[in-house]
Amino acid sequence: GDSVTQMEGPVTLSEEAFLTINCTYTATGYPSLFWYVQYPGEGLQLLLKATKADDKGSNKGFEATYRKETTSFHLEKGSVQVSDSAVYFCALRNTGNQFYFGTGTSLTVIP
């Protein structure tokens, strides 16, 4: 079946460091891909999305590129801030409109 695998956490970085969170997927057809962020005590918020191969989603300095050849959608940010501390979820929506989420990666940014 369809699934999402993302790198295990937790990840701890110093402020202004470069961030990469790996995400790979398994799906038939051409899914849409998403990154969601969850701050403590809150629901998930959409961070960025890409709906077809080679699309790049971007928001708030975060970027991810839909790579069909490697079935990946890695999240990157060039310079993280303390306020980026949260849990990040990679997700896909398949052609049947079903969503699958990864297990989440906890990020802590220290000043």
Added chain:
Amino acid sequence: EAGVVQSPRYKIIEKKQPVAFWCNPISGHNTLYWYRQNLGQGPELLIRYENEEAVDDSQLPKDRFSAERLKGVDSTLKIQPAELGDSAVYLCASSPRRGEQYFGPGTRLTVT
């Protein structure tokens, strides 16, 4: 635009008691989802509605869980009776047809 509203935010009950959660989706969103999120895990779908119709409830434990979405708007999710393993955050999300999901803040359930 108002977001997805859920209530209550927190609920503590004893095992074998019933509990209900309520969700009001974003106006105009046809699709409504209920997820369960265990600690340290991603959301897992319990049920998905397209308007009033439950189109995907394969992961809903039907012996104790039930859900309804009257008139294709608000939805309730019920557990009866609750078990210790039901302790989790229950998330509601809505989306326009084939659009991205918008999540509510969730209901944190603790079963003692």
